[in-house]
Amino acid sequence: MSAAAQPTRPQIAVSAAIFRDGKVLLTRRARSPAKGFYSLPGGRVEFGESLHQALAREIDEETGLKIEIIGLAGWREVLPAAAGAGHYLIMSFAARWVAGEPALNDELDDHRWIAPDALADLGDLKLTGGLEEVIQSAHRLIEP
Secondary structure, eight states, X not given: OOGGGOOSSOEEEEEEEEEETTEEEEEEESSSSSTTOEEOOEEEOOTXXXXXXXXXXXXXXXXOOEEEEEEEEEEEEEOOSSTTOXXXXXXXXXXXXXXXXXXXXXXXXXXXXXXXXXXXXXXXXXXXXXXXXXXXXXXXHHOO
């Protein structure tokens, strides 16, 4: 959505910390919101969709991956920082990779599989706020 057409109410979104072989998938946003930042793949929940349906759809659309959703890892609220910016409630889930190789759509321009304990050592990579905490929480659900 363009800034001019931004909703006037909070939007619900979902994201997935997808684990494969002990690593989690990070994707870089190719456009706003959070252009240039690495985050978890996901997107808005459409009217009438369950959170799990929306998550499976968004992951398929953005990455081409099939996942198994394990559970809710956390949530984050993103408040509008400027006029025309969006207000989002993002529900983040822990998930396991099931099938496919990342085939990014035009919303994403890079991906990396990263060990959860290596997040602090990523140097100058820009990460979305709260990303490390959500990944650590998701990792505890995957590897109790």
